[in-house]
Amino acid sequence: AQTVTQxxxxxxxxxxxxxxxxxxxxxSESDYYLFWYKQPxxxxxxxxxxxxxxxxxxxxxxxxxxxxxxxxxxxSLKISDSQLGDAAMYFCAYRSEQGGSEKLVFGKGxxxxxxx
Amino acid sequence: NAGVMQNPRHLVRRRGQEAxxxxxxxxxxxxxxxxxxxxEEGLKFMVYLQKENIIDESGMPKERFSAEFPKEGxxxxxIQQVVRGDSAAYFCASSPSGTGTxxxxxxxxxxxx
Numbered sequence: 001a002q003t004v005t006q007x008x009x010x011x012x013x014x015x016x017x018x019x020x021x022x023x024x025x026x027x028s029e030s031d032y033y034l035f036w037y038k039q040p041x042x043x044x045x046x047x048x049x050x051x052x053x054x055x056x057x058x059x060x061x062x063x064x065x066x067x068x069x070x071x072x073x074x075x076s077l078k079i080s081d082s083q084l085g086d087a088a089m090y091f092c093a094y095r096s097e098q099g100g101s102e103k104l105v106f107g108k109g110x111x112x113x114x115x116x
Numbered sequence: 117n118a119g120v121m122q123n124p125r126h127l128v129r130r131r132g133q134e135a136x137x138x139x140x141x142x143x144x145x146x147x148x149x150x151x152x153x154x155x156e157e158g159l160k161f162m163v164y165l166q167k168e169n170i171i172d173e174s175g176m177p178k179e180r181f182s183a184e185f186p187k188e189g190x191x192x193x194x195i196q197q198v199v200r201g202d203s204a205a206y207f208c209a210s211s212p213s214g215t216g217t218x219x220x221x222x223x224x225x226x227x228x229x
Contacts, residue, residue: 035217037220042222043205044222044223045159045207045209045220045223047217047218047219095218101164101172102147102149102164102171102172102211102218103161103164103172103174103175104149104151104161105161106151106159106160107158108157108158109158
């Protein structure tokens with residue numbers, strides 16, 4: 001079974017600075033998707049960014065980018081020019097492309113604090 | 117385009133009662149997923165449904181929990197004879213066929229007294 005590990009329970013960053021959140025995963029599959037979701041205090045789950053494993057190019061969405069290292073099974077999220085509104089729980093998630101199940105497997109999350 | 121809708125947003129039940137959680141997927145989405153989030157935890161998959169079919173229920177407890185996604189109407193997650201350990205946030209997500217991206221509703225917070 002696939003597992004997702006987020007080794008940083010909490011992180012903090014100064015406003016306007018850059019922060020990187022770590023995520024590693026374990027799988028024997030070659031085709032899959034990886035995601036970062038954000039959960040602010042409202043508890044809504046918001047998609048931040050998605051990466052297809054077959055793509056070598058790292059995904060980017062405005063101030064958010066990933067460093068996808070397939071061989072190392074690593075998928076870190078970089079937030080540039082951090083803003084107060086970035087404060088939230090961040091969850092890394094894995095989705096298999098095999099077996100007919102589209103379920104997401106989540107890590108336990110990293111709580112990001114942004115200091116003014 | 118309205119997002120994924122869930123209701124109620126908050127639900128309080130006493131032990132032994134039934135809880136019914138509803139989820140309306142985004143327009144054009146035919147795949148629905150239910151996840152549970154315990155306090156201070158990540159989300160755990162429960163069940164994956166398409167219209168009138170349960171595709172994967174490997175995360176559902178064997179007893180008291182059931183889910184459906186009828187041809188017409190919302191998907192329903194039903195918890196019978198609730199216990200305090202069922203207190204959690206229950207999230208529904210939907211996706212169109214084949215894109216791989218799931219969009220989440222706001223969740224239902226269930227509190228069992």
